[in-house]
Amino acid sequence: MNDKQLAARQAASLVEDDMLVGLGTGSTANCFIEELARRSSEEGLRVAVVASSMVSAIKAQQLGLPLQAIEHVQHLDLYVDGADEVTPDLTLLKGRGYDLVREKLLARGCDRFLVLLDRSKLVERIGERYPIPVEVPPFAWPLVKKSLEAVDGHGALRQTANKDGLVVTSHGSLVLNMVFPPALDSNTLDGLLNAKRVATS
Known part of the structure; x- marks a missing residue:
């Protein structure tokens, strides 16, 4: 095993x-x-x-x-x-x-x-290997992305594996893959994301 x-x-x-x-x-x-x-x-x-x-x-x-x-x-x-x-x-x-x-x-x-x-x-910090996913309603993704960019995040909507469409969740939402500065610790980042009222996992 x-x-x-x-x-x-x-x-x-x-x-x-x-x-x-x-x-x-x-x-x-x-x-x-x-x-x-x-x-x-x-x-x-x-x-x-x-x-x-x-x-x-x-x-x-x-x-x-x-x-x-x-x-x-x-x-x-x-x-x-x-x-x-x-x-x-x-x-x-x-x-x-x-x-x-x-x-x-x-x-x-x-x-x-x-x-x-x-x-x-195992990693030293969250976001070390992968972008941080943020689930958003399709109608709100530009607003959420702009809000996350205001706290030094950058990213884009997640695409399907063959890059011919966007990932859609079972909930009918889109997913923003966001990257934040390495100096931003997990607790601070969690607080910022919760303050923005976005769905992360």
């Missing part, structure tokens, strides 16, 4: 019968979904799941996990997801996927949030 699979197995071992479990999105979350489905099939684990994205929903359905719609959920027992970067003080960057709002809602609506990491995600 690789590090992602080991972390996923450990997280899945904490799931108990009759839990409602939130599923993150990405390669690490996929390992957890697979392990949860294995436990359900081989051990008879009774569990229901809520997905943070269409991709995770499809994977859960394909593996036979009972899926609940997010609009029918008031709280979760557990939410499990990966992260793109993590600093020594455990500040996390997420959002290289497309579903920042749904991921944040599930993370805030759970009794327990587990983040699965491997050594490749």
